[in-house]
Amino acid sequence: MSDIQFSFVFPIPSKTVYTTDKLEKMFFSVLNQNTPPQHIFLLDGSPDNLLGDRLFHLAETKNIFCEIVPAQSQFLSAFAFTLSKIQTKHFIFTDNEKSPVYFNKSASDLYRWVCLRNPQTGLFYSDYDRISPDGSRVEVHLLPFHKSRVRDNMDFGNVFVIDTAMAREVGGFSSIFPRGYLYDFRLKIATDHDFLLISNRFQGVPYSVEDLGKAHNVFDYLLSGKDVQLEMEQIITDHLKRIQAYLPPGNCRHEITYSPEEEKQFEECIASVIIPVNNRPQFIGTAIESVLQQTVEQVEVIVVINGGEDDPTIDVVKTYQRGGEKFNPDLAPVRLLVHDINNIGLCLNSGLKTARGKFYVQLDSDDRLKPDAVEKLLQVFKSDPHIGMVIGSYEVWQLEEDGKFFRREDIPVVTHDEWTEENGRNNLLRINGAGAPRSAHIKVLAEMGWFSVNDIPYSRNYGEDYEMVLKISERYRIGRVWQPIYEVVRHSGGTDHSIDRQTIDRNDNAKDEMRREAILRRQTLNSKKIS
Template identity: 30%
Template sequence: MEQKLRMTCFVANEHEAVENTFFAVKKLPKKVKPESTSALKYIAKYCDSPIVLFSQKPEYLRFSEDSAKRLEDLFVSSKALIAYSDYSDEHEDGSITSHPLIDYSSGSVSDSFEFGKAIIVSVDAIKKFVSESNKSYSFAGVYAFRLWASRKGKILHIAENLYTAVQEDKRKSGQKQFDYLNPQLHRRQKEMEAAFTEYLKDINAYISPAQIKPVDFSKDGGFKYEASVVIPVRNRVRTVADAVNSALSQKANFDFNVIVVDNHSTDGTTETLEKLAKENPRVVHIIPERKDLGIGGCWQLAADDERCGRFAVQLDSDDIYSDNNTLSKIVSRFHRTHAAMVIGSYRLVNFELNTLPPGVIDHKEWTSANGRNNALRINGLGAPRAFYTPMLREIRFPNTSYGEDYALGLAFSREHYLSRIYDVLYLCRRWEDNSDAALSQEKINKNNAYKDSLRAAEIEARKKINAK
C-alpha cells in the first residue's frame, strides 16, 4: 500500500497503541474524556481525513494491511455513518479466540451495546452532530451521537474479524454484567438516562408520567390466596429445599402458598419436593405435561393455575429471602402504590452467604418519573420481581429462559406503574454450578440480541400509543 488509508485513528490518551503503518494515529488530550462530547468536538476540529477510527478502550489493537483496507472499503461502500467489526482476542498465553458481535437494530439502545474495541465513523457525521446538538456530556457524548446516527443513517456490523485486541478485562461475564450499577458511576448513569430520554422524545416513544394507569385490585373477583411464591426449578436438589423453606417461613397477615414448577428434574429434586409437599399443604408441586418449557413457560404455568394468588412473587431455586418479612413488604407495596409489578433489591452472596462484589444490587438509577423510559436502556430490572396475577394471565410470559422477566417488565411499564423497594429482600447465591456465572461469547450474543428484539418491539408499541 503506497499511501496511507483515508482514515485517521483517534485513541484515548492512556491508550497503549494501535499497531499499524497504514493510517495515522492521534491521541486525545489528557483532559478530554474519550466518551465525552468534547472528544467528538476535538475530532471534528482536528481530524484532517474524512473517516475516523475511534477507540475508547485501553487495549492494544493490531491491524493488518489487508484488514485495515477491508474495514475502510466496506465502510465507504456501505455509506454507513458508523461501522464496527468482529475481532480476535489475544490472551495471556498467546492463544487467539474469535470475538463475534451482533447486528445493530432499532432495539440496540442500551449504552452497553458491544461495538468491540473500535468503531469507524464518518467525520462529516460527527461535525453535523456537534453543530446540531446543544448538549454537552462528560460521559454520554458518544452514546448520544450513536443514537443520533441511528436515526440519520446506517450503523453497519461487519461480521469479519478485522483486528486483534490484547485482552485487558479478564473477568467472567457474570462479574462484568453489574458494572453499570457501580455507585461511583452514578453521574455517568444520569447522563446516559438524559441522552436516552431525549432520543425517545425525538422518535416519539417517550412515555410521560401522566400516562400511568393505576391498577384497581378490587375488580379481580377475589383470590383464595393473597400471594404465591413461585419457584421454577430443574435439577437443584442442593438448594431447592432452602428456597421452599425460606418462602414458608414468611410471616404475613394473609394467606399465601408456594408454587414450585418442577421442570422434569432428574437429580432428586422431584423427590425432595414431593416430601416437602406432603409435609406442608401450602406447597404446590407441579410437574408440567410439556417438556419444552423454559423458565418463562414454567412461570406462566404457575400463574395460570387456579391456586395461584393475587400476587405472584419470584424466588429462584438457588436463592433465599433475606428475612421473613419479604413477602409482607412486597404485598403491602402493591396495595400502597397500585402498581402492576413490584421489584426489590438483592445482595450477591456465595453458597456460604458471604457477600460477593458488587454486593447490593438496588437499581437506584430508577426514578418514579422516568423509570419506565429508562427501563429500555438498562439491562435488567432487579429482583425479587412480583407481578399482579390477572395481568400475567393477560400479557403472559414468553417461553424463554433468559429475559422473560424483562419482557414482562417492559410490557407492564408501558401503561402501568412499576414500584421499587430499595431494602435488600433477597439473597442471590452465586456458586460453582450457577448458570450465569460465566457465559460463552455466543451465549452472550444470543441473550443480547434477544433483549434488543424486546426493546425494538416495545419502542414500536410506545410509538403507536403516542400516535393515537
C-alpha cells in the first residue's frame, strides 16, 4: 500500500453558494486524512488568490505540499496545467462548485484499497451522505455504472478518483465544453475503460455533501439555457461516433405505404385515441371530452381500464356510451376495454389491436388534447410518407387540492426543441423524453413489435413510449408539431409528483436498459452498412 499515493485536486470556485468557513472546513477534511495526500493542487478561482493563499498556509501547518494554480477566468486551462503536473497514479477531484463536500478521515484509505484491487479501472465514484439543512443525514445510493448510461443527468456524486494516465489519454477536461466538461470526460473515459461504484451498506461513505434543499423537478432541464443543451448534444454526438452508434441524417429512412383497400378502411376513422387508466374517475371525463371536441370528426376514443371490473372509472366511461347520459351519436364513439392487470403496455397493445384508425394518438387519463391536436398531427403525417411518428408540444397545468386549476406560467411550453431533423434521434439517447402527445402509424407500431409490457428490466409501467420513439426513429422520420396541442395536468396523485429517490433510480435503470438495446441496434445497423 505504501506505493499508492494520491494528489488532491481542490477547486476554489470563483462564485460559491457557501461561506468561507465552509470552504475551510472542506479543506481541513482533506488535510486531516489518516493517510495525508502527497500533493494538493488548489485551483484558485477566488479574486487575487486570497482564498488560495489562506488554504495554502493551512496546508503548511500540516507539512503537506500544496500548490496554487490560478484559475480566476480559465478553470479548464488551470486543470490542464494541473493534470500535466500530477505525479501520482491516481488523483482525487472534488466537484464542489455548488455544494460543500466533506471527507471522512478514512476516505483516502478506502480509495487506496479500491485502486489496489482494481488497477485497470479508469474512474471510481461512491455513495455519499447528504446533509440536510436541519443537520440530519440521508444516505444517497448511486447506480452502478454500465456503458449505456449515456444520459447527461446521471448522478456520479461529487468526488471522483481518477487514473492519471487514463485522464491524460482522453485529454483531460475539454476546454471546448465549459459547462459539460465532466459529462464529456466521463463518456471519453467510458469508451475504453471501466468505472467502479464504491457502495455503502451503513455508515460506509467516504464523504458527505451539504444539501442545497432543492427537490427533484422533472422539468429542471427546461430551465437550462439553449447553449448548455447544444453543448451537451455535441458531447453525446461525439461519443456515439466514437462507439459506432451514431445515425447520420437521412440514414435508414423508409417510406410507409398503404394499398387502396387499406386506405378505404380509414374513411370513417382516421385516428384512434387510446387512453389507459387505472382508478381515475375524477379525470377520465375531461380527457374523453377533449377528444370529443376535436376539429377532426373521424376519430374514436378507446379507454382501456386496467383496474378490473370494480374500477369506478368504468361507470364514468359508460356515461359517454350509447344509453349513457352524456352519449352523443354525432360525436366520436367511445369504446371500453377492461383488464384486471395494471400494465400500461398491455392496455396500449389491446387498444391498438382493436383500433379502427390509421393512426394512434396518445392521451394520458389525467391530461387533455387541445381541440386541433389531431388535425395538426395529421397535417404533419400527410407532409411526408417517411414520417412514422409525430410528436407534439405541451403546456403544463396545475390542479390544486382546493380545485384551483391554472396554467403553470413558470414552465414554458415544452417543445423539446433539442430535437432536430438532423440529430434528434441521436440526442434522444441523452435525455429522458421526446415530448407529447405522440402519434404513430398503427402498422409501424406493429412492425416495431408493439409497446413493451414491463418485459424490459426495471420497467414498471414506465418508459414504454420512450423505447418506441427510439425504435421508430431508427427506421423512420419523426415529425414535430411545435405549437402546444396537449395539456399535461400536474396534481398530487400524478406519477411525477414528489418522486422519491428509489423511484427515480428504478425509472433511470429502465430507460438506461432501453438505451443499451438502442445502442446495440444502432451499432448493428452501422456494421451492416459498412459491410
